[in-house]
Amino acid sequence: MITNDKGLLLVISGPSGTGKGTVCKRLLEKNENIFLSVSATTRKPREGEIDGVSYHFYDEDKFKNLIAKNQFIEWAAFCDNYYGTPKAPVEENINKGKDVLLEIEIEGAMKVRSKYPEGVYIFLFPPNIETLADRLRGRGTETEDVIAKRLERAKQELEMCTKYNYYVVNDDLEKAVQEIEAIIVAEKARKERNKVNFN
Amino acid sequence: MITNDKGLLLVISGPSGTGKGTVCKRLLEKNENIFLSVSATTRKPREGEIDGVSYHFYDEDKFKNLIAKNQFIEWAAFCDNYYGTPKAPVEENINKGKDVLLEIEIEGAMKVRSKYPEGVYIFLFPPNIETLADRLRGRGTETEDVIAKRLERAKQELEMCTKYNYYVVNDDLEKAVQEIEAIIVAEKARKERNKVNFN
Numbered sequence: 198m199i200t201n202d203k204g205l206l207l208v209i210s211g212p213s214g215t216g217k218g219t220v221c222k223r224l225l226e227k228n229e230n231i232f233l234s235v236s237a238t239t240r241k242p243r244e245g246e247i248d249g250v251s252y253h254f255y256d257e258d259k260f261k262n263l264i265a266k267n268q269f270i271e272w273a274a275f276c277d278n279y280y281g282t283p284k285a286p287v288e289e290n291i292n293k294g295k296d297v298l299l300e301i302e303i304e305g306a307m308k309v310r311s312k313y314p315e316g317v318y319i320f321l322f323p324p325n326i327e328t329l330a331d332r333l334r335g336r337g338t339e340t341e342d343v344i345a346k347r348l349e350r351a352k353q354e355l356e357m358c359t360k361y362n363y364y365v366v367n368d369d370l371e372k373a374v375q376e377i378e379a380i381i382v383a384e385k386a387r388k389e390r391n392k393v394n395f396n
Numbered sequence: 397m398i399t400n401d402k403g404l405l406l407v408i409s410g411p412s413g414t415g416k417g418t419v420c421k422r423l424l425e426k427n428e429n430i431f432l433s434v435s436a437t438t439r440k441p442r443e444g445e446i447d448g449v450s451y452h453f454y455d456e457d458k459f460k461n462l463i464a465k466n467q468f469i470e471w472a473a474f475c476d477n478y479y480g481t482p483k484a485p486v487e488e489n490i491n492k493g494k495d496v497l498l499e500i501e502i503e504g505a506m507k508v509r510s511k512y513p514e515g516v517y518i519f520l521f522p523p524n525i526e527t528l529a530d531r532l533r534g535r536g537t538e539t540e541d542v543i544a545k546r547l548e549r550a551k552q553e554l555e556m557c558t559k560y561n562y563y564v565v566n567d568d569l570e571k572a573v574q575e576i577e578a579i580i581v582a583e584k585a586r587k588e589r590n591k592v593n594f595n
Contacts, residue, residue: 198521198522198523198524198525199521199563199565320587322397322398322592324397325397326397326594352594355592355594356594358587358592359587361587362586362587363582363585363586363587364398364585364587364590364592365585366397366398375581376581376582376585378578379577379578379579379581379582379585380578380581380582380585382574382575382578382579382582383562383578383579383582383583384582386562386563386564386575386578386579387561387562387563388519388557388558388561388562388563391563393521393554393557393563395525395551395554395555
């Protein structure tokens with residue numbers, strides 16, 4: 198009576214220090230139907246990084262060729278390197294009924310949104326600003342000055358939350374993951390995503 | 397950092413024979429935070445019906461007086477009796493953070509929707525038309541002619557589904573209830589229902 202064959206495009210963003218990586222890792226562990234989109238880059242692999250898992254490592258010619266062929270959902274250049282989200286694996290998996298997860302920063306997410314308004318855009322919040330500051334501090338040996346700058350940037354990023362559909366607070370990891378799982382179930386039940394056969 | 401104090405208005409409809417009553421009963425058993433709205437009527441109580449539980453049984457003067465005071469979210473007259481959804485308990489519970497469940501027929505739901513567009517409108521489907529016919533048949537000793545008329549009406553009601561936000565198929569009771577629970581969690585995470593404090 199009701200058919201819904203396509204998977205969802207799930208885009209999860211949030212300021213650094215929010216714990217996006219941990220939330221996405223747990224979500225993938227628990228849900229075999231979610232496919233993680235792997236970004237492409239022209240930067241050199243760091244120790245321990247695996248081609249096709251951490252990133253797709255491409256040389257600049259190949260990357261530029263893929264840009265010319267419109268093979269990225271979004272791409273950008275930072276510090277002389279290119280970064281992008283390859284289009285084919287995203288669309289193929291969605292058409293197969295898999296949900297595709299993009300864990301990307303806010304600017305990239307906004308580019309994706311302009312092309313895929315039907316995607317599900319989830320903004321991950323830290324429990325509060327103090328926790329965010331602690332997490333940014335906990336990362337290494339940076340000076341308070343560097344941390345203050347990062348915190349300022351994180352606060353600016355937080356203000357982009359209104360461009361997303363859903364707000365999830367990463368206070369308790371399991372609870373945050375369960376909320377994202379509920380969002381997936383609910384989105385699949387939305388009228389717009391279902392075809393009804395009245396016979 | 398994020399606040400969402402209000403409960404949801406949940407409206408569940410579907411053609412007769414879909415199993416709305418069973419789904420709502422199970423949903424209420426599992427979720428203490430859901431308050432069931434009790435309809436008011438001027439018809440006489442049937443055996444076993446309890447005032448305030450099955451219905452609020454009012455006399456016609458009281459009912460008309462409440463209509464005049466705009467104390468119903470929606471009301472209608474059938475077969476010389478009035479039926480309506482009292483406004484105060486719905487609004488009081490939502491403001492207290494309780495989710496309020498209205499199990500009402502489609503015409504009433506559409507009236508509610510015109511006043512409460514922020515409500516969550518869920519349309520319950522039977523697994524297929526054959527099951528619906530079997531359930532309508534199973535009710536009693538009606539002739540095939542009566543059943544055919546009911547089925548025709550149910551099919552017309554099905555076409556109203558597009559006025560709702562979500563489609564849930566009542567194939568497996570527990571699965572249908574879990575989907576509604578996921579919709580509740582997801583709706584509470586929607587941007588529009590949350591206030592963000594950036595400090």
